[in-house]
Amino acid sequence: MSQKFVKTRNNNPKSNAYGKYFAQAAYDETFIETEEIASYIQQQATLKKSDIIATLSELGEAIKHFFELGQKVRLDGVGIFKVGFSSIGVDDPKDCTASTITTRRILFSPETKRVVVGQTRADNGSIKQKYVVAKTLVQDVSFEEAHPNELGTSSNANSPAGTNTGSGTEGGNTGGNGGGNGGGSDMQI
Numbered sequence: 001m002s003q004k005f006v007k008t009r010n011n012n013p014k015s016n017a018y019g020k021y022f023a024q025a026a027y028d029e030t031f032i033e034t035e036e037i038a039s040y041i042q043q044q045a046t047l048k049k050s051d052i053i054a055t056l057s058e059l060g061e062a063i064k065h066f067f068e069l070g071q072k073v074r075l076d077g078v079g080i081f082k083v084g085f086s087s088i089g090v091d092d093p094k095d096c097t098a099s100t101i102t103t104r105r106i107l108f109s110p111e112t113k114r115v116v117v118g119q120t121r122a123d124n125g126s127i128k129q130k131y132v133v134a135k136t137l138v139q140d141v142s143f144e145e146a147h148p149n150e151l152g153t154s155s156n157a158n159s160p161a162g163t164n165t166g167s168g169t170e171g172g173n174t175g176g177n178g179g180g181n182g183g184g185s186d187m188q189i
Contacts, residue, residue: 004146026146077136079110111136 005023038052072082084107
């Protein structure tokens with residue numbers, strides 16, 4: 001299986017990429033739920049499915065507990081979760097209190113690793129490696145074109161947030177999920 005994408009046109013006349021087409025993620029309409037994840041993990045490990053479900057069910061509570069202690073949470077192979085928020089601006093520092101916080105969210109930074117993609121030789125004879133920073137979770141994901149009329153898929157292009165389409169290098173928001181070149185994504189709570 002592959003991550004599906006559809007071709008979408010940038011219809012923002014103020015964009016430098018106006019009129020250009022971009023690949024945009026298309027998703028199945030259903031979610032992978034805890035039970036299915038537990039079944040998959042059971043096939044990969046020596047744990048019983050019921051134990052995995054119990055662990056995954058407690059994961060949310062454990063993360064919330066550490067957020068309440070002001071901690072960041074790192075899950076190996078996944079990334080870092082931390083609390084983020086917005087607040088109202090005030091003129092006097094004495095007025096900047098917890099009551100000025102308006103929106104809470106979870107900030108997620110996926111785990112990354114440096115991947116060597118080549119090397120060059122400098123004028124002085126030394127070898128310099130070229131590398132990219134790969135997000136571990138999506139490093140080996142393959143891609144395949146889908147058609148917008150396929151049953152069971154949706155794309156960000158159909159959502160109100162997905163109107164500012166563009167590639168990460170051309171400054172668009174690829175669908176309202178924090179796309180573009182940004183390092184992390186916001187999950188609103």
